Amino acid sequence: MSLRRWWAWLALGLVVVVAVAITVWPRGGERSDVQRARDLAAELKCPECQGLSMGDSGSTTARAARADITRRIAHGESDAQIRQAYVDRYGESILLKPEAKGIGLIVWALPVGALVAAAGGLVIALRRWRREPRLHPTDADRRLVESTRSPTDQP
Amino acid sequence: MKHPARWIALTVGAVVAALAVVLALQVGNDPRAEQNKSTLVGKRAPSFDLATVSGGKVTARGLEGKAVIVNFWNSWCIPCKQEESALKTFWSRHKDDPNVAMVGIVRDDTAGDARRYARNHGMNWTIALDPGSQAALDFATRGQPETYAISPDGLITGSQYGPVSVGNLETMLASTKSTPQ
DSSP: OOHHHHHHHHHHHHHHHHHHHHHHSOOSSOOOHHHHHHHHHHHBBOTTSSSOBTTTOOSHHHHHHHHHHHHHHHTTOOHHHHHHHHHHHHOGGGBSSOOSSTTHHHHHHHHHHHHHHHHHHHHHHHHHHHHSOOOOOOHHHHHHHHHHSOGGGOO | OOOHHHHHHHHHHHHHHHHHHHHHHTTTSOTTHHHHSOTTTTSBOOOOEEEBTTSOEEETGGGTTSEEEEEEEOTTOHHHHHHHHHHHHHHHHHTTOTTEEEEEEEOSSOHHHHHHHHHHTTOOSEEEEOGGGHHHHHTTOOSSSEEEEEOTTSBEEEEEESOOOHHHHHHHHHHTTSSOO
16 A cells, blocks of 8 residues: 555544544533533433433423432432432433443444444455456457447447 | 454354344343332332321321322322222221321322312322422322332332222232232
8 A cells, every 4th residue: 555545544544533532522621510410310211201301301200300300419419329319219211321231231332343343344345355456358358349249339 | 364254254143143142031021011110119118298288297207107008199180080989999998997098199280279179079098299299209100190008117019000999909008018019
């Protein structure tokens, strides 16, 4: 591979790494209690609604949960403690994002596994294509093509 | 690596086989089971301290030593009306038993409507108000009606989502004297 092509791949890799880093890097600065309460409520499923979080729903339970989360934050409970309190009450199904353990791990691991497998496959395919010789038609090939063409094909 | 394609195929096959094994192991676990039964069964009942519609107070501590049936309801809920006669029949059987208590906790209703409804419909067990729905949240309710049985030592021994029958209530009461159902 020429040096120029290497630079192109390197630049592409750099762009991908920077984009991923910007996406997954934790946002700086302390979150306010209001923001924490909002984030936690958004993680919990409203048990009496269809597909709504505690943060989005206007139901009795959701309103009570939002007040409860705010109260717990004021009492100094951590996000993990608050999340666990709701799992203890309602079970794992209260979490909108499955936890990365047990069967829930599949949800997180499978896309990563698929991505790695796809990247591996792509690398192997690219190498194989590069190894394959470029074929040039020989005189015999040209004669064969000419012989199969009908007179009407002639320009 | 001599045959990379073969290795990839083997790896993918192994992953698919592992996934199949994991899913097969989960076949016995009904994902809806959690939806049909409270996860609080077998755990300590939440504490509550509520005002009653008759101007009194009812607390979890005050009910210690008794088998308690807690029913979440409200005046506008149709399934709550459906179970009303079962609650009345059950309570008429046990109201004289000093070791049994029944508390109806109003979930998502105004105090006035709940008070009026309870009076007009002859609901003569303790009816408590839950402004802010903290008790409803502590009991992890998902709607109404919902009914819980609490043993004399404060454990939740039974739960039912939806309307109860007299049979359900008797079974739940019996559960307070044995292991959680």
